[in-house]
Amino acid sequence: MFDLHGFGDQLLLGLGMTLKVAAGGLVLGLVLGLLGATAKLSRAKPLYWLAATYTTLMRGLPELLVVLIIYFGTAGLLTRIAGWLGHDGYVELSPYAAGIVALGLAFGAYATEVFRGAIQAIPAGQIEAARACGMGRLRIFLRITLPQAWRVALPGLGNLFQVLVKDTSLISVIGLEELMRKSQIAIANTKEPFTFYFAAALVYLAITVIVMLGQHRAERWAARGQPGSTT
Amino acid sequence: MNLEWGVMLESLPRLLQGTLLTLELVALALVAGGLLSVPLAMLRVSSNPVLRALPLAYTFFFRGTPLLVQLFLFYYGLAQFEVVRESIFWPIVREAYWSALIVFTLNTGAYTTEILRGAIQAVPHGEVEAARAMGMSGGTLYRRIVLPRAYRIALPAYGNEIILMLKASALASTITLLDLTGMARTVIAKTYLPVEIFLVAGAIYLALTFLLVNGFRLLERRVLRFQQPRTA
Amino acid sequence: MxxxxxxxxxxxxxxxxxxxxxxxxxxxxxxxxxxxxxxxxxxxxxxxxxxxxxxxxxxxxxxxxxxxxxxxxxxxxxxxxxxxxxxxxxxxxxxxxxxxxxxxxxNSLSLIAKAGAKIDTANLAKHALGAQRATIAADHATELVGDDAKLYDTQENAYLDLGAGRIDVLVTDTLPGYDWLQSPQGQGYAFVGDKIDIDDxxxxxxxxxxxxxxxxxxxxxxxxxxxxxxxxxxxxxxxxxxx
Incomplete structure (x- = not known):
């Protein structure tokens, strides 16, 4: 259908990079989301405010701007941290790392709210019961809260992951050679913008469909054994 | 980190000028996208599978691909074809401003369609049945019962969509427009101070979001007043 | 630790x-x-x-x-x-x-437009001008027409828009312009006016x-x-x- 003028391989390489960044952003974002939700539900005021500031900032700033700020703006900060760790050298983020950090930060902020809602949906009686059994706070979190909360959180997280996949295209502006950037390189050589942007659009659509299917299966799997489930 | 406060202050007038374009694009796209979404959402809940499929294909494409791709596909992609360049639409498509506005409209229209569809389906059956029993049908039913109810149900989700549109509008800068982000990048090209200028731009975006969120909260409180527990 | x-x-x-x-x-x-x-x-x-x-x-x-x-x-x-x-x-x-x-x-600067187009080099403000953002060509274009100059992320995108007719005149470094005019896409376009020698x-x-x-x-x-x-x-x- 498409004549990609021999740039098919490059697009595939770009797709690989897109998936790698998305996966990295997802892992970082899930960790940040769990930490954020725990902090927001914590009774320690400073923790609450820290998490609240984080989510407010990330939910109010355009992702494009976050990508640019992380890429250009964190070198000074990182070098200072590295110095504290005993490094004398200069430290900076590659476009790849900057992309993962920026997307992870954005995902984490929204995931904080998803996790918070899910944790709050667990009946207080269960926590009290666990406490009465003599479980510690960490154990309650791992054994009671988390196994139930993630099921509630799953649909929300799936939607966030779809957003994350699409946002990987923004990292092309700092030079990471993911799908979008590879398309632009192909266009510079072939002067066929429609062909390559359309091809890229179809690939993103395909990823979205796969994520949606995976989400559906994961939700069904998570709901197994629950009342009302069909499997 | 030592920031160049002087440069940040000097950049402010130009960035505010960019902010005006950002607001203009977002406001117009939201209005146009909102208008577009009403008939499409109604088609989405239609019982005819063909009528349902058309808006579904549209929302699927615009929600399933990155806005950046849509923008480039429309702005740079369409110009690849002679037919487009010689059509009567070219005077509109050739303008970056109109391209951004059209793509933003189609994009937010797709998300709004789905929000509204969900809301229409969430309107309690009893209300629709009651209206039918009163002899209402078709347009009247939608205008008097379904849509007013659906708007209220959709309000919180739509509030989020407005914020997302505001943030997404930063992409206008990638097709030569001098919106807030575009202006920031142009100023950086002169000052080489990305951190400072992006921080100012970021602060402006945050201020806009803050205003929007709180404005919307007021609106919600007003429109959804009947749902709140009585205080007195 | x-x-x-x-x-x-x-x-x-x-x-x-x-x-x-x-x-x-x-x-x-x-x-x-x-x-x-x-x-x-x-x-x-x-x-x-x-x-x-x-x-x-x-x-x-x-x-x-x-x-x-x-x-x-x-x-x-x-x-x-x-x-x-x-x-x-x-x-x-x-x-x-x-x-x-x-x-x-x-390097010097040059203007490129469609071959045969009537370009008034003395009064370029009449035309839609484009250049790549953050270049001396962009500085020059902005000097001529202010914020009306269309500034592109890449030179390639500026060429695409010149080809699409979104801009009438491209302000560009002479040598890449020369190279583009040799390419298939550059056919039908030409330098207009004199080179702008800015001792670059x-x-x-x-x-x-x-x-x-x-x-x-x-x-x-x-x-x-x-x-x-x-x-x-x-x-x-x-x-x-x-x-």
Whole structure:
């Protein structure tokens, strides 16, 4: 259908990079989301405010701007941290790392709210019961809260992951050679913008469909054994 | 980190000028996208599978691909074809401003369609049945019962969509427009101070979001007043 | 100190090489024939050939980092690379932010429009002007028409829009313009008016204070000009000397 003028391989390489960044952003974002939700539900005021500031900032700033700020703006900060760790050298983020950090930060902020809602949906009686059994706070979190909360959180997280996949295209502006950037390189050589942007659009659509299917299966799997489930 | 406060202050007038374009694009796209979404959402809940499929294909494409791709596909992609360049639409498509506005409209229209569809389906059956029993049908039913109810149900989700549109509008800068982000990048090209200028731009975006969120909260409180527990 | 260990690990994983033995060169990759990215995904062009020749002279290993033009100086300052070899004009404005080597070629500005189009070069404000953002061509276009000038992320996008008729006149560096006019897409377009000679010299940009690197690059540049390497590279791209 498409004549990609021999740039098919490059697009595939770009797709690989897109998936790698998305996966990295997802892992970082899930960790940040769990930490954020725990902090927001914590009774320690400073923790609450820290998490609240984080989510407010990330939910109010355009992702494009976050990508640019992380890429250009964190070198000074990182070098200072590295110095504290005993490094004398200069430290900076590659476009790849900057992309993962920026997307992870954005995902984490929204995931904080998803996790918070899910944790709050667990009946207080269960926590009290666990406490009465003599479980510690960490154990309650791992054994009671988390196994139930993630099921509630799953649909929300799936939607966030779809957003994350699409946002990987923004990292092309700092030079990471993911799908979008590879398309632009192909266009510079072939002067066929429609062909390559359309091809890229179809690939993103395909990823979205796969994520949606995976989400559906994961939700069904998570709901197994629950009342009302069909499997 | 030592920031160049002087440069940040000097950049402010130009960035505010960019902010005006950002607001203009977002406001117009939201209005146009909102208008577009009403008939499409109604088609989405239609019982005819063909009528349902058309808006579904549209929302699927615009929600399933990155806005950046849509923008480039429309702005740079369409110009690849002679037919487009010689059509009567070219005077509109050739303008970056109109391209951004059209793509933003189609994009937010797709998300709004789905929000509204969900809301229409969430309107309690009893209300629709009651209206039918009163002899209402078709347009009247939608205008008097379904849509007013659906708007209220959709309000919180739509509030989020407005914020997302505001943030997404930063992409206008990638097709030569001098919106807030575009202006920031142009100023950086002169000052080489990305951190400072992006921080100012970021602060402006945050201020806009803050205003929007709180404005919307007021609106919600007003429109959804009947749902709140009585205080007195 | 397990936490410090993890943090260090993370830093190592996520950041570039901490102790670079190699010279990292920043370039744009979207500026034919000076720097482009080809089918194989590798950078190529006049700038790249010159940079490789210089590195060979200096016995340094070179790696290339591509960066969009409007972020290329911020990228250098943020140490994403150590030198910019990307056809950068030496200007007073840029000198406030970065240091330059001796020039490695000369450039002027030109206007390109559709062949036969009636362009009033005395009153360009009448026409839709475009240029690449953050270039001296953009400065020139902005001087002429202010914020009405359309500024593009890449020269390629400016060409696309010139071809699409979104702009009437492209303000561009003469040499890439010359190259584009030779290409299939450039057929039917021509230079209009006179070259705008602004005594423009192209140099390699470095961070201020990297004097050692600057001197080594200058010495290498002199050497490749003297031994004919430069002329060979020049002849690959242009039938006339651009030094």
């Amino acid at each position: 397990p936490h410090r260990l993890t943090l260090t690990l993370l830093l190592v994983l996520f950041t570039g090489p901490l102790f670079a033995e190699t010279l990292r060169i920043g370039t744009e990759g979207a500026y034919p024939p000076f720097n482009t990215i080809g089918k194989d995904g590798q950078v190529a062009g006049f700038d790249i050939d010159v940079a490789r020749a210089l590195c060979e002279r200096m016995n340094a290993e070179c790696t290339f980092v591509t960066q969009d033009w409007d972020g290329i100086i911020p990228g250098l300052l943020a140490r994403k690379y150590d030198a910019i070899v990307a056809s950068m004009s030496i200007t007073e404005e840029r000198k406030r932010a970065v240091a330059f080597t001796d020039p490695y070629y000369s 010299k192209i140099g390699i940009a470095l961070r201020k204070g990297d004097d050692g690197l600057r001197q080594r690059l200058n010495a290498a540049l002199k050497a490749i000009v003297d031994d004919g390497t430069y002329a060979k590279i020049n002849a690959k791209y242009f039938p006339f000397s651009i030094y």
